[in-house]
Amino acid sequence: MDESSVLIGGKAGDGITEAGMIIARLFNKLGYCLYQYLDYPSLIRGGHNFAIIRAAEKKVGAHRDEVDYLLALNQDAIDLHKWRLKENSIVIYDSDEVKSPSMEGIGLPFKTFAEEAKAPKIARNVGLIGAFAGAAGIEEEVVEEVLRKEVPKSVDENLEVARRGRQGIEGREGMKVERRSYPCCPVVTGNELLALGLLRGGLDAYVAYPMTPSSGILHFLAKVADEFSIKVVHPENEIAVILMAQGFAYAGKKVALGTSGGGFCLMAEGMSLAGMAEMPLVVVLSQRPGPSTGVPTYTAQSDLHFAMNAGQGEFPHLVVAPGDAEQAFCWSATIVGLAWKYQIPGILLSDKTLSETAYSFNIEEARDVPDIKPVIWDGGGEYERYAPGDDGISPLAFPPRPGAVVKANSYSHLASGITTEDPREIETVQDKLLRKEEGLRREVERLASVRTYGDGGSSTALLCWGSNKGVSAELGEELGLRVVQPVVLNPFPANRFREALRGVDRTVSVETNSTGQLARLIRYHGFEADDSILKYDGRPFSVDDLESRLKEVAI
Amino acid sequence: MKPQDLATGAENTWCPGCGNFAILNAIKPVLADLDEEGLIPVENVVMVSGIGCHAKIADYVNANSFYAVHGRTIPVATGIKLANPDLTVICFAGDGDAYAEGLDHLIFAAKRNVDITTIIHDNRVYGLTTGQYTPTSPSGFKGRSTPSGLEVPPINPLEIVFASGGTFVGRGYSHGIDLLKDIFRSAILHRGFSFVDVLQVCVTFFNMYDYYNQRVYPLEDHDPLDRARAQEEMKEWDYNSDGPIPLGVFFKKDAATFGDNFKKFNSRKTDLEASIRKTLEGYI
Numbered sequence: 092m093d094e095s096s097v098l099i100g101g102k103a104g105d106g107i108t109e110a111g112m113i114i115a116r117l118f119n120k121l122g123y124c125l126y127q128y129l130d131y132p133s134l135i136r137g138g139h140n141f142a143i144i145r146a147a148e149k150k151v152g153a154h155r156d157e158v159d160y161l162l163a164l165n166q167d168a169i170d171l172h173k174w175r176l177k178e179n180s181i182v183i184y185d186s187d188e189v190k191s192p193s194m195e196g197i198g199l200p201f202k203t204f205a206e207e208a209k210a211p212k213i214a215r216n217v218g219l220i221g222a223f224a225g226a227a228g229i230e231e232e233v234v235e236e237v238l239r240k241e242v243p244k245s246v247d248e249n250l251e252v253a254r255r256g257r258q259g260i261e262g263r264e265g266m267k268v269e270r271r272s273y274p275c276c277p278v279v280t281g282n283e284l285l286a287l288g289l290l291r292g293g294l295d296a297y298v299a300y301p302m303t304p305s306s307g308i309l310h311f312l313a314k315v316a317d318e319f320s321i322k323v324v325h326p327e328n329e330i331a332v333i334l335m336a337q338g339f340a341y342a343g344k345k346v347a348l349g350t351s352g353g354g355f356c357l358m359a360e361g362m363s364l365a366g367m368a369e370m371p372l373v374v375v376l377s378q379r380p381g382p383s384t385g386v387p388t389y390t391a392q393s394d395l396h397f398a399m400n401a402g403q404g405e406f407p408h409l410v411v412a413p414g415d416a417e418q419a420f421c422w423s424a425t426i427v428g429l430a431w432k433y434q435i436p437g438i439l440l441s442d443k444t445l446s447e448t449a450y451s452f453n454i455e456e457a458r459d460v461p462d463i464k465p466v467i468w469d470g471g472g473e474y475e476r477y478a479p480g481d482d483g484i485s486p487l488a489f490p491p492r493p494g495a496v497v498k499a500n501s502y503s504h505l506a507s508g509i510t511t512e513d514p515r516e517i518e519t520v521q522d523k524l525l526r527k528e529e530g531l532r533r534e535v536e537r538l539a540s541v542r543t544y545g546d547g548g549s550s551t552a553l554l555c556w557g558s559n560k561g562v563s564a565e566l567g568e569e570l571g572l573r574v575v576q577p578v579v580l581n582p583f584p585a586n587r588f589r590e591a592l593r594g595v596d597r598t599v600s601v602e603t604n605s606t607g608q609l610a611r612l613i614r615y616h617g618f619e620a621d622d623s624i625l626k627y628d629g630r631p632f633s634v635d636d637l638e639s640r641l642k643e644v645a646i
Numbered sequence: 647m648k649p650q651d652l653a654t655g656a657e658n659t660w661c662p663g664c665g666n667f668a669i670l671n672a673i674k675p676v677l678a679d680l681d682e683e684g685l686i687p688v689e690n691v692v693m694v695s696g697i698g699c700h701a702k703i704a705d706y707v708n709a710n711s712f713y714a715v716h717g718r719t720i721p722v723a724t725g726i727k728l729a730n731p732d733l734t735v736i737c738f739a740g741d742g743d744a745y746a747e748g749l750d751h752l753i754f755a756a757k758r759n760v761d762i763t764t765i766i767h768d769n770r771v772y773g774l775t776t777g778q779y780t781p782t783s784p785s786g787f788k789g790r791s792t793p794s795g796l797e798v799p800p801i802n803p804l805e806i807v808f809a810s811g812g813t814f815v816g817r818g819y820s821h822g823i824d825l826l827k828d829i830f831r832s833a834i835l836h837r838g839f840s841f842v843d844v845l846q847v848c849v850t851f852f853n854m855y856d857y858y859n860q861r862v863y864p865l866e867d868h869d870p871l872d873r874a875r876a877q878e879e880m881k882e883w884d885y886n887s888d889g890p891i892p893l894g895v896f897f898k899k900d901a902a903t904f905g906d907n908f909k910k911f912n913s914r915k916t917d918l919e920a921s922i923r924k925t926l927e928g929y930i
Contacts, residue, residue: 116930119930275930276930277926277927277928277929277930278929278930279926279929283929287922287925287926290918290921290922291918291919291922293918295729296728296729298725315925318921318925319921322728322729322905324728326721326724326754327750327751327753327754328750330718330721331721331724331750331751331754332721334714334715334718334721334722334725334751335721335722335724335725335728336725337712337714337722337725338694338712338721338722338723338724338725338726338727338728338729339725339726339728339729340725341692341712341722341725341726341729342692342725342726342729342730342733343729343730344729344730346725360715360718361718364714364715364718368712368714452926452929454922454923454926489730490689490690490692490710490730490733491687491689491690491710491730491732491733492689493687493689494689495689496689496708496709496710497710497711498704498710498711498712498713499711499712499713500704500711500712500713501697501713501714501715502713507654508711508713509654509655509656509705510656510702510705510713
């Protein structure tokens with residue numbers, strides 16, 4: 092078997108996320124590339140949570156509908172997912188909870204196992220993992236090694252529960268998980284990779300108000316703040332977040348902030364201030380379905396045009412949408428450099444899928460971080476915060492700097508930073524902002540801002556952006572299609588995009604929104620999407636989903 | 647450093663007789679003195695202003711400044727202070743600015759006891775938008791949005807900041823520059839969140855000079871460390887009744903400030919990639 096998919100499901104509070112990560116790490120030890128999809132409703136206890144862990148010997152960036160193992164902590168986990176079973180799939184469930192299994196499977200009393208081992212009740216999930224590992228022929232030593240690392244407390248009791256699970260399965264083993272040779276990589280969520288990329292870009296501070304699905308960045312950076320010597324602040328609301336961040340930027344500290352669409356609405360005034368006052372900021376905007384509260388814990392790509400246009404007035408908006416683990420890391424480092432060089436707000440556009448999926452991350456494939464430096468005042472002459480410089484870029488100075496008075500301003504201003512309403516000066520300020528955008532556009536064209544995958548010779552191209560890169564690239568490979576992914580969406584790298592589409596006579600855009608926002612964007616730049624495959628049910632495309640949707644448009 | 651060294655070439659557009667001049671003319675000598683005395687070099691000062699007549703002060707003082715947006719002086723100032731604790735950060739905000747648009751930030755700054763100073767140009771009317779009520783306008787106030795008289799009483803900002811945990815609470819008046827200078831100086835030198843509400847008269851839309859002149863008096867024999875007394879004095883005038891109106895430093899307290907526990911940036915990583923690799927090892 093070249094790949095395996097395992098689904099573990101139960102209620103919120105059953106430790107599904109943790110169990111999924113443990114299963115992912117087991118496969119990791121056996122030489123597989125991992126992709127873990129997490130699905131959970133917006134509640135603390137109850138409901139139905141599940142994780143699908145897909146392990147393959149080649150790189151994968153999407154989940155499949157069918158599963159080889161279905162691990163059920165309750166009745167729902169069987170009832171809701173039995174459609175995913177293949178003929179030889181194996182179902183293992185907690186017989187203390189599941190009273191009327193609707194199909195054949197292996198029921199073991201995991202709740203009783205946990206009680207007997209004097210482990211907390213949540214250790215049922217570890218019992219299920221023990222049983223799964225036994226069924227899949229994963230050596231006990233591997234299981235023990237991973238559990239010792241991953242289980243936070245009562246480790247010996249948990250190991251005992253796992254052992255009982257394993258014993259219970261004896262004689263009923265199924266498809267064996269063979270060892271493969273994919274390099275053993277860290278398994279990291281997209282949010283953690285975005286955070287690590289920001290650190291790689293030289294981050295000094297992170298400011299955020301919690302909002303799903305961006306909160307993982309806040310939690311991760313708060314945890315490593317001392318280690319990386321950064322400041323992490325959680326203020327009273329998103330308005331304070333983006334304003335406080337500008338205080339950091341004014342004082343010369345590289346700062347990022349994170350939110351989702353609702354919080355970003357509150358940040359619109361701050362975006363505009365950063366545009367006018369020329370404050371470098373990185374805003375991580377992790378999308379979820381709207382409008383309004385929408386569907387908080389699910390996924391969407393419906394804020395592209397909002398991100399490109401947030402804030403009153405006309406000023407440069409840099410919008411970058413990484414699509415996989417390596418891009419998340421490289422581009423979050425790169426955007427810090429770009430925001431500081433051009434003194435602009437840069438938006439790192441993610442979504443629930445990219446943010447909360449766990450990926451095998453190979454840092455060796457993520458070395459392409461260009462060294463982009465800010466323009467710093469050389470100390471000569473009188474300092475002017477908004478001095479006209481090359482490409483409209485004014486040299487930066489940060490207080491306290493004897494001899495330099497640093498005046499930032501939200502009003503239209505003179506080079507000195509003092510307010511002006513003079514008609515010529517107003518145009519000078521606006522022209523300066525536009526010159527910066529033009530310089531940024533040229534720089535974006537020089538970077539790897541459009542990526543291609545699949546069959547580069549194919550005359551049919553799938554157009555995708557953000558988290559749909561993974562599923563599109565896999566199908567491009569499988570079906571012999573070209574896949575074109577603009578990573579930078581604003582300013583749009585039109586020349587690179589044109590180059591990527593050379594020889595293409597049919598384009599199909601793949602998006603998780605209802606109106607085709609990428610299709611709309613490229614039309615503005617003179618390109619056309621012949622077909623659009625749109626999904627807006629809050630769930631990401633599985634490989635099977637997209638494959639059948641491609642057949643519908645005759646590909 | 648002389649106060650006149652802090653002038654800029656910007657044309658002053660406040661109305662003749664505007665109370666903002668008093669604040670400008672008090673802050674410049676205070677900053678100049680603090681620089682002269684070696685207490686706070688002027689290049690370490692950052693002024694943050696909001697939007698409204700008050701905010702033009704950023705254009706009129708030749709010091710570092712961030713002319714921000716309406717209601718948002720405090721979060722900007724907090725960010726600057728956290729980024730570099732060596733800076734002395736002073737917010738200049740209006741009453742509409744700090745008590746309406748940005749009240750949440752004021753309460754949180756007081757709660758955190760962040761080491762910044764906030765000076766409120768409290769003229770109790772919106773000036774730049776030409777005469778509407780603010781959170782400190784008295785009930786019955788006839789403004790352009792409340793032509794038949796404001797139905798609700800004002801807030802007492804001193805009590806709000808005190809209740810929220812601010813560790814320096816004062817009130818000034820745009821007549822009597824010496825007292826104003828004294829209050830500003832002690833507010834700036836206080837370590838913690840310092841708050842000064844300045845009764846600053848808008849001659850055009852709400853001229854209260856006569857009213858205030860008859861009612862203000864400086865606090866005497868008052869110990870600002872006496873919490874209970876401080877609270878009594880704050881309650882003496884509720885911004886609605888007819889006074890008397892005490893001026894001075896009502897309350898002062900030493901307390902830990904926000905960000906004390908943050909590590910300094912000087913332990914910056916030299917090899918970021920190695921640190922990142924080390925962190926990633928935990929994820930295998």
